[in-house]
Amino acid sequence: MRKNFRLIMGKNCISEVLRASPSRIVEVYTSQKSDDALYRELIKKKIRVKEVPKRDLGSLVNSDSHQSYVAAVKERGQPALKDFLVSSRDADKNLVVMLDSIYDPQNLGAILRSCECFGVDLVIYSKNRGTDITPVATKTSAGASELVDIAKVSNLAETIRAFKKEDFWVVCAEAGEESSSLYGFDFPDKTLLVLGSEGKGIQPIISKNADFRVYIPMLGNIDSLNVSQAAAVFLNSYRNN
Numbered sequence: 001m002r003k004n005f006r007l008i009m010g011k012n013c014i015s016e017v018l019r020a021s022p023s024r025i026v027e028v029y030t031s032q033k034s035d036d037a038l039y040r041e042l043i044k045k046k047i048r049v050k051e052v053p054k055r056d057l058g059s060l061v062n063s064d065s066h067q068s069y070v071a072a073v074k075e076r077g078q079p080a081l082k083d084f085l086v087s088s089r090d091a092d093k094n095l096v097v098m099l100d101s102i103y104d105p106q107n108l109g110a111i112l113r114s115c116e117c118f119g120v121d122l123v124i125y126s127k128n129r130g131t132d133i134t135p136v137a138t139k140t141s142a143g144a145s146e147l148v149d150i151a152k153v154s155n156l157a158e159t160i161r162a163f164k165k166e167d168f169w170v171v172c173a174e175a176g177e178e179s180s181s182l183y184g185f186d187f188p189d190k191t192l193l194v195l196g197s198e199g200k201g202i203q204p205i206i207s208k209n210a211d212f213r214v215y216i217p218m219l220g221n222i223d224s225l226n227v228s229q230a231a232a233v234f235l236n237s238y239r240n241n
Contacts, residue, residue, distance in 0.1 A: 008138040009066040016143025061135035099125040109140025110228035116144035118235035175215035
């Protein structure tokens with residue numbers, strides 16, 4: 001696979017790219033026959049389709065959850081942070097999500113799906129701490145990974161400082177003595193929301209830059225939500241602010 005291509009899998013994900021940006025699809029590999037609806041749509045759009053054995057699809061993406069479809073797609077251009085920050089000066093509201101140490105590709109995909117659904121302007125994650133956007137992540141996102149703007153950075157702490165210089169307020173999703181309940185919390189118009197892993201949470205070097213620390217009160221017997229579930233709750237609260 002050439003460096004400027006990557007693999008995605010699953011009918012929904014490939015259908016979303018086919019709808020939004022068909023020119024990005026280089027080739028599709030499938031174990032389905034030509035009477036399948038997605039197969040027919042690919043041929044209609046003049047996308048190259050190669051029929052391969054089902055076991056070969058699993059080997060391509062290291063997963064059996066491909067729904068008989070894998071596609072090679074051109075990489076999307078990454079938005080330049082400097083350009084985003086400059087353009088944000090003219091916006092009344094901006095919502096940016098930063099992911100710290102999210103290593104599970106299914107969690108990443110589910111978070112990206114919520115980010116796209118709730119109109120997040122930009123998702124930021126680290127090159128060094130966390131999973132990349134794998135075929136499993138793209139499938140779990142139901143194609144959202146191909147729609148929402150995503151920036152991969154080398155240093156999360158430096159990135160936070162750059163956003164603070166442009167009047168963004170940093171909201172860390174974490175529980176603690178100084179944390180406020182999400183219920184009743186008044187989100188700033190320009191919010192950089194930081195989400196950490198379930199196990200270790202947000203790194204101290206990131207947390208110390210927080211303007212606010214906010215937690216979701218748990219009313220049942222389980223003391224926490226999955227990070228992707230928590231992301232959806234926080235994003236919904238921001239939009240209902």
